[in-house]
Amino acid sequence: EAGVAQSPRYKIIEKRQSVAFWCNPISGHATLYWYQQILGQGPKLLIQFQNNGVVDDSQLPKDRFSAERLKGVDSTLKIQPAKLEDSAVYLCASSYPGRASTDTQYFGPGTRLTVL
Amino acid sequence: AQSVTQLDSHVSVSEGTPVLLRCNYSSSYSPSLFWYVQHPNKGLQLLLKYTSAATLVKGINGFEAEFKKSETSFHLTKPSAHMSDAAEYFCVGGSGGYQKVTFGIGTKLQVIP
Known part of the structure; x- marks a missing residue:
């Protein structure tokens, strides 16, 4: 089985x-998550999708961050404009069925962003 | 919402000795609790999870954790550390139902040869 x-x-x-x-x-x-992990800290949830709908984006800085999940499959997370404090690893995870906090999340390898 | 506290940011053990990584939780509801491991430059991997079926949970790579309601703890243990266990470990809590989970700050485990 291919991973995230x-x-x-x-x-x-x-x-x-x-x-x-x-x-x-x-x-x-069905469920896709984006996390931000700043060096020395645990991952912080930015946004959670259930299929192609947003179910939690309470910690997403909406003035500069946006995310979409068209067709309920893959997703993109955008930062515009980036700030120095956005330097972090951005983790994507998915789970099935994803409606309960008992569900196991499977994580991708992450994207390490450095803002100079 | 569920919150978890990892009591140690760094733990150092000698190879072959027991590992204990501590995690306390706080919740008004019956929690769901997880331990994830993150090796350098690799994604987070589930070690084990507790969802009220059994208080002693066995995971991969010889790790286990015991849910103790009286102590609100979910400590991770392993009888004998291997060099390959050196990584960062995260305790994660959920309150059950449709709520997001919360990560602890992580514990870096160092294994000394």
Whole structure:
């Protein structure tokens, strides 16, 4: 079974530039999550999708971050414009069926973003 | 919402000695609890999870954790550490139902040869 795929693995940008990350979850997983993991901290949930609908984006900085999951499969997370404090690893995870906090989440390898 | 507290940011053990990584939780509801491991430059992997079926949960790679309601703890243990166990470990809590889970700050495990 293929795992959660993410690209790119690494990205370096200047502040005020924009960047986009892509995630392809495990086939059949209804729920997709984006996390931000700052160095030395645990992952923080940014947004959670159930199929192609957003069910939790309470911690997403909506003035600069956006995410979409068209057709309920893969997803993109965008930052525009980036700030220095956005330097982090961005993790994508998926789960099935994904409606309960007892569900196991499967994580991708992450995208390491450095903002200079 | 469920919150978890990992009591140690770093733990160092000698190879072959027991591992204990501590996690306390707080919740008004029966929690769901997980331990994930993150090796350098690799994705998070589930070690084990508790969902009220049994208080002693066995996971992969010889790890296990015991849910103790009286102590609100879910500590991760392993009888004998291997070099390959060196990684960061996250305790994760959920309150059950349709709520997001919360990650602890992580514990870095160092295994000394």
